[in-house]
Amino acid sequence: MKLVIDESRCKGCNLCVLVCPYKIFQEGTELNSRGIVTPVLDRPERCTNCRLQALYGRMLCGVCHMICPDQAISWVEERPFEPHKVEVEF
Amino acid sequence: MQGNAACAEGALAAGCKFFGGYPITPSTEIAETMARKLPKAGGVFISMEDELASIAAVIGAAWTGARAMTATSGPGFSLMMENIGYAAMTETPCVVVNIQRGGPSTGQPTRAAQGDMFQCRFGSHGDYSTIALTPNSVQEMFDLTVKAFDLADRFRVPTFLMSDEIVGHMRERVTIPDTVEVERSRPLAEESLPFEASADGVPGFAPFGSGRAVHVTGLTHDERGYPDTTDPAAHDRLVRRLVAKVESARRDIADYEVTNPDAETVFVTYGPPSRTVEQVMRDRPDDTIGHLRLRVVWPFPEFALHEFPNAKVFLMPELNMGQMVREVERHVDQPVVSLPKIGGELHTPAELVRALEAHR
Amino acid sequence: MIAPDWFRDDRLPHIYCTGCGNGTIINCTLAAVEEMGWKRDETIFVSGIGCSSRAPGYILTDSLHTTHGRALAFATGVKMARPDFNVVVFTGDGDLAAIGGNHFIHACRRNVDMTVVCMNNYIYGMTGGQGSPTTPPGAISSTTPYGASEPAFDLAELAVAAGANYVARWTSYHVKELTKAIAAGMQTPGLAFVEARTQCPTNYGRHNKLRTVPAMVEHLRSHAILVRKYERMVAEGVPIPEGAFTVGELVRRSRPAMGVQR
Numbered sequence A: 001m002k003l004v005i006d007e008s009r010c011k012g013c014n015l016c017v018l019v020c021p022y023k024i025f026q027e028g029t030e031l032n033s034r035g036i037v038t039p040v041l042d043r044p045e046r047c048t049n050c051r052l053q054a055l056y057g058r059m060l061c062g063v064c065h066m067i068c069p070d071q072a073i074s075w076v077e078e079r080p081f082e083p084h085k086v087e088v089e090f
Numbered sequence B: 001m002q003g004n005a006a007c008a009e010g011a012l013a014a015g016c017k018f019f020g021g022y023p024i025t026p027s028t029e030i031a032e033t034m035a036r037k038l039p040k041a042g043g044v045f046i047s048m049e050d051e052l053a054s055i056a057a058v059i060g061a062a063w064t065g066a067r068a069m070t071a072t073s074g075p076g077f078s079l080m081m082e083n084i085g086y087a088a089m090t091e092t093p094c095v096v097v098n099i100q101r102g103g104p105s106t107g108q109p110t111r112a113a114q115g116d117m118f119q120c121r122f123g124s125h126g127d128y129s130t131i132a133l134t135p136n137s138v139q140e141m142f143d144l145t146v147k148a149f150d151l152a153d154r155f156r157v158p159t160f161l162m163s164d165e166i167v168g169h170m171r172e173r174v175t176i177p178d179t180v181e182v183e184r185s186r187p188l189a190e191e192s193l194p195f196e197a198s199a200d201g202v203p204g205f206a207p208f209g210s211g212r213a214v215h216v217t218g219l220t221h222d223e224r225g226y227p228d229t230t231d232p233a234a235h236d237r238l239v240r241r242l243v244a245k246v247e248s249a250r251r252d253i254a255d256y257e258v259t260n261p262d263a264e265t266v267f268v269t270y271g272p273p274s275r276t277v278e279q280v281m282r283d284r285p286d287d288t289i290g291h292l293r294l295r296v297v298w299p300f301p302e303f304a305l306h307e308f309p310n311a312k313v314f315l316m317p318e319l320n321m322g323q324m325v326r327e328v329e330r331h332v333d334q335p336v337v338s339l340p341k342i343g344g345e346l347h348t349p350a351e352l353v354r355a356l357e358a359h360r
Numbered sequence C: 001m002i003a004p005d006w007f008r009d010d011r012l013p014h015i016y017c018t019g020c021g022n023g024t025i026i027n028c029t030l031a032a033v034e035e036m037g038w039k040r041d042e043t044i045f046v047s048g049i050g051c052s053s054r055a056p057g058y059i060l061t062d063s064l065h066t067t068h069g070r071a072l073a074f075a076t077g078v079k080m081a082r083p084d085f086n087v088v089v090f091t092g093d094g095d096l097a098a099i100g101g102n103h104f105i106h107a108c109r110r111n112v113d114m115t116v117v118c119m120n121n122y123i124y125g126m127t128g129g130q131g132s133p134t135t136p137p138g139a140i141s142s143t144t145p146y147g148a149s150e151p152a153f154d155l156a157e158l159a160v161a162a163g164a165n166y167v168a169r170w171t172s173y174h175v176k177e178l179t180k181a182i183a184a185g186m187q188t189p190g191l192a193f194v195e196a197r198t199q200c201p202t203n204y205g206r207h208n209k210l211r212t213v214p215a216m217v218e219h220l221r222s223h224a225i226l227v228r229k230y231e232r233m234v235a236e237g238v239p240i241p242e243g244a245f246t247v248g249e250l251v252r253r254s255r256p257a258m259g260v261q262r
């Protein structure tokens, strides 16, 4: 699974930056076409849900997309599947 | 039977399934009768914490498709005004009974008046239109309550039964039919949006649970029901329609009695003053005296005034300082004489005869 | 995106300001609704007036966006007329506790079977940030420029005292706990009241030294004390930090309820 931010909805509040335990969301620096600074993703393949949702068949962690007030965070199927080398820092 | 009890019987006969109210003299017997009978008829009676809540609960229940009503008097009616505007804006069919008493403020709790006739038309802020019925007998408390539900459903407007302490507390014989025919709202067509009106200006109704996911809001909204609060055209379209759907059906909604259409002196009445006029006309049969009695006052049937082509003067006894008389004045060229009376008593026949002599 | 089937896609993005917690609370409520397995055709959202009360407009069910303060009275009518419907009310601190205070205590007393989610942002958000009955003493708002001088209401305690069968409080930071609490409330027959303390960055945070959205949420998180811990602290005589409030389940009971489907 691949983590994506819907640029048409994100308002750049950075709550995802606050809550992700892996610090995958980083405060952005550049304005997008809507004039909003959206967060950038740092190695999103580390996200628990990216890695394990398919295995467990349900949402894992998911705190970012629950707190996102603008319904901007979601996961999409990767097609074709791209295997990632994942380093998880504890 | 008492007028208020007949009103409750009318509601039950019309299939009313929800009553939310707060006690107030002189309307309380309606709530008490509903409390006794509605649960046995498979309906819900609930005593709300105030009149703001009563009308709110009634509107909520109405959106489940239930016929719903509340009953009150002046002070409670005043409290209901904001949500009456909400019902008008959201096109919620519901019935509000006002057993009028002397006002302003707490006024005369046990005395009759007709002082809320403009409040029921213009009491909430903004432009809208409503329907108001004015019974003058216990039988009409029954009949017009049934009719109020039908009109509320058909036009999707809050509809008022504007009675008063005299008729509410009067005791007379009533005939209650075994069943009454009722007319419900037209269902929302599959292909129509929730607030998309038909040719008559009234949208079909999809009560909650119909699977149409209707968003109901008091904000200015489009045909989908979505708020659109800044576009002048959207507001103009909606509010004009809300007014027009009632006003353009004036002839359809109208309900009045004409006596002696050739008369030169014409009494115009609604509610209990009509009884005194009838008394006067019985006492002194005289073809030159006419009587127009309105059972529907809003939307105002101005064309009914023209049923008296020979009229030289209109006399209007009302239990207020002169309210509906303004509406009559607006629509005729002849002189219109207001015969106001406040304090809680009906005009006596002698008073009306004096007025008759003085003005014809 | 949480509960995609329940959002009115054609109305998103919503009108809320950047970082407004209301969107989060809608997420949590819809996650709870999904957990309950409710059907959209049988679920009704009701609200009053305020930013918080705009929530039903973004949900794809029948919904009533009513007048200021009266949501609970409207909802009582809906639920009593159709006990088979699931009724959820969204309200704000002003809507619920100021103009709607009377309906609040009576709805709790009647214990009508519905779930009430109050987005308490300590302020009248929609009208531009005036002091409300939950504005903490000392806080700056446009009508308390020298600091609020009135004591504030504790909404959850008020619901407990008035008789609601389920009462809990969480914040917009505690998304998982809040979702669980809303679901627990939905399962409890009778009135379930869930207070969700939340951030209004635009009209509250800015004026109260909480300039960024994360700073506001962090403030909520750090001032929340679990009910149990709070009770222990009180028992042990440990001083309660300034501005702290309890979170967790305050009550779950089975007083007689109305409008419960038999």
Ligand SMILES: Cc1ncc(C[n+]2csc(CCOP(=O)(O)OP(=O)(O)O)c2C)c(N)n1
Pocket (backbone or CB within 6 Å): C049, C050, C051, C052, C053, C068, C091, C092, C093, C094, C095, C096, C119, C121, C123, C124, C125, C126, C127, C132
């Ligand atoms: C009868 C009435 N009085 C006042 C208002 C103006 N008004 C709209 S929203 C609001 C305050 C809302 O505060 P709250 O319920 O806390 O909601 P929030 O916007 O903070 O979510 C007020 C006073 C109104 N709409 N109706």
Ligand code: SF4
Pocket (backbone or CB within 6 Å): A003, A019, A020, A021, A022, A023, A024, A046, A047, A048, A049, A050, A060, A061, A062, A063, A064, A065
């Ligand atoms: S689901 Fe959890 S781990 Fe994955 S990005 Fe969101 S917060 Fe981070």
Ligand code: SF4
Pocket (backbone or CB within 6 Å): A005, A009, A010, A011, A012, A013, A014, A015, A016, A017, A038, A039, A067, A068, A069, A070, A071, A072, A073
């Ligand atoms: S929480 Fe949502 S809206 Fe806020 S910055 Fe992250 S993706 Fe954007």
Ligand code: SF4
Pocket (backbone or CB within 6 Å): C015, C016, C017, C018, C019, C020, C021, C022, C051, C052, C121, C125, C126, C199, C200, C201, C202, C203
């Ligand atoms: S004013 Fe406050 S409560 Fe209203 S949308 Fe903005 S942040 Fe949210």
Ligand SMILES: [Mg+2]
Pocket (backbone or CB within 6 Å): C050, C092, C093, C094, C119, C120, C121, C122, C123, C124, C125, C132
């Ligand atoms: Mg608020």
